[in-house]
Amino acid sequence: MAIPTPHIGCTEQGIIAETVLLPGDPLRAKYIADNFLEDVVQFNTVRNMFGYTGTYKGKKISVMGSGMGIPSIGIYSYELIHFYGVKNLIRIGSCGSLQEDVKIRDVIIGMGACTNSNYASQYNLLGTYAPIASYQLLSKAVKVAAEKEIDVKVGNILSSDIFYDADADSWKKWAKMGVMGVEMEAAALYMNAAYAGVNALCILTVSDSLVTHEVTTAEERQNTFTKMMEIALELA
Ligand code: HPA
Secondary structure, three states, X not given: OOOOOOOOOOOOOOOOOOEXXXXXXXXXXXXXXXXXXXXXXXXXXXXXXXEEEEEEOOEEXXXXXXXXXXXXXXXXXXXXXXXXXXXXXXXXXXXXXXXXXXXXXXXXXEEEEEEOOXXXXXXXXXXXXXXXXXXXXXXXXXXXXXXXXXXXXXXXXEEOOOOOOOOOOOHHXXXXXXXXXXXXXXXXXXXXXXXXXXXXXXXXXXXXXXXXXXXXOHHHHHHHHHHHHHHHHOOO
């Protein structure tokens, strides 16, 4: 298909790696490129949604912002998959805890992603689709975490369309179903990947708790962010 796309300005095939890390914040993508990657080239500046390719331990890997919410990650992941041939898409983000035993600063991995979004309606399925992570990426991430002695919690997450919810208690119903945390992107990423037959995973650090109302400081977020990155970068 024709490149550049409406939202990614990369004009050559082969620049974007087969594995792309997707933080929500494009400045996070820049930070990762600056601090973790070597031989970095920038491949996107459209809408300041910065994208970079570099190497990590000799392996080619890209990192690009996804923006916030299902429509935004839906667009970027679709274009990466269908126009640039990306095969492994790994969201690295933050979430709010919905459980007493999911503490701020914990690293969690979304085995499944529930959603209140209508994104799945495009597939005209006669039922409720269950968006899930790639088992290949998930099992590898769990193995890497164990090797590095990083604790991870693996389970269900909620990709919500709503940050400021008029029903302040709506999260409690998801919590009752064992959902660990809430974020705003994974379900669309998992559906786009499934529909295209490629791999996706979502790794999150817990930035705040809907249960205890605790929040992390910027410094704490940076430390847990590094743990999450150590796992994600090994998936290239
Ligand atoms: N809700 C949605 N997304 C989030 C949250 C939250 O509480 N915390 C971090 N990302």
